[in-house]
Amino acid sequence: MAKLEPYKGGYYLWQYLPSLAAAAIFTIAFIAATGMHFVRLSQWRARFCLPFAIGGIFEIIGYAARAWAHFSTGSIMPYSIQSVFILLGPVLFAASVYMTLGRIIRSTGGEHLSMLLIRWLTKTFVLGDVVSFLVQGGAAGMMASGSNATLGKDMVVVGLLIQIIMFGFFMVTAVMFQIRLQGRPTPGAVDGRIDWREHLYLLYGVSLFIMVRSLFRVVEYVLGNTGYPLTHEWTLYIFDAVLMVLAMVAWLVWYPAKLARPDMGLEMLSREERD
Template structure:
């Protein structure tokens, strides 16, 4: 029977992680990641590769968590599961940010964006990268055991950055939608460009990631002896289930229909024609 072990006299875990739960979510995330990879390959929607990598992070994380069931004293196993489960949703977020930019460009609605479209993705992805680095650094420090408190603080700052960026992102998307209802473009009525469906998909996925990030902030704010870090079910309900749901929603309503048009120069007339680009 698995028992709690120490690493240099320090308990990495506050409970013996469930093998069954870890294996179940390992399989679920693996299936979701394979589905996303197939959709990316079939539709050549290259920018969604980041989302699939996020799914792979979840697979690695829960695989390590399953291994940790009988190796609670292994700092390497603890570190791998902690880092990869923590960072997977950050890659989901990056894809969500890029998708909004593609929605705006696909219906030629740049004038309705609060932020210049050229900067829209850059601003939010930069914030996401900052969040990624802070969370990764904090998770790495926590794995050493001796500086767990510092690692938690750094990770929490990274999660707060993610929460703030998501709130700003959702506000930006809502303002864009309101403006589009008032001043729609001609492309907005194209039945082959269901931009509203993809916008609502972003709202749903963003909300799930936001709730998960808020939970993680609360988790680390309460410390090692707080309820979330001493009760495993909270991780599965407020993180694993939500992130699997995000993968399912984004996979079902995959943004392969969004095609960004860029002007092509015409030698004879020097005019610009819209050419659809299938990425």
């Protein structure tokens, strides 16, 4: 029978026995969502959506490791795997969000309305995302190895704050672009081939999910092992797992496929109408 066991010297990696049922449910949910993302990728070849699908793989690995941890609470391996992969999955989601904004701006011909020069826009946000990924990944590795857990937690908080700041800047950039485009519509914005408002609303929604999740993780790490989040498992599932599933589902429902190439979107729609 599964029970809470110490790792070394009476130190407990977990403050509770990880729920097998919850981990299994979300592993299955992420498998289903990630599978659909790869189906969409094969249909539309929207390469800017690839990081989103890979992020789903990270989530699958993370929650599968939590299911494993239910039977091995004294083992560092499942604890480390779930910590790293659940932490980093949303960073990959963010990369697709950032790249999508650049495609919306180009597809509407609204480059002159962007706060940032279009050649720097995607690079700026993706670079911030890469820095956040590397900081959080390195910090998670330090925590997993036990080499310097305290420094590792501090670095995770820094990485999450970088992500939050970049999302804040991203939201301002996207909103300002929408306001300017609505005030001075371009020919590309009114020809009807690309529903740019719908795509922007998708970015706002998914960004909000990731932002709330990142704020929760900051609070979690700041409060530490004795804080409420790390002593009550339900908080992780409500403020991380559920939000990330919703982000993946929203991306599927309002998939920005036509941004891969506007003409391709019209071709596929015509084919579907013939069928």
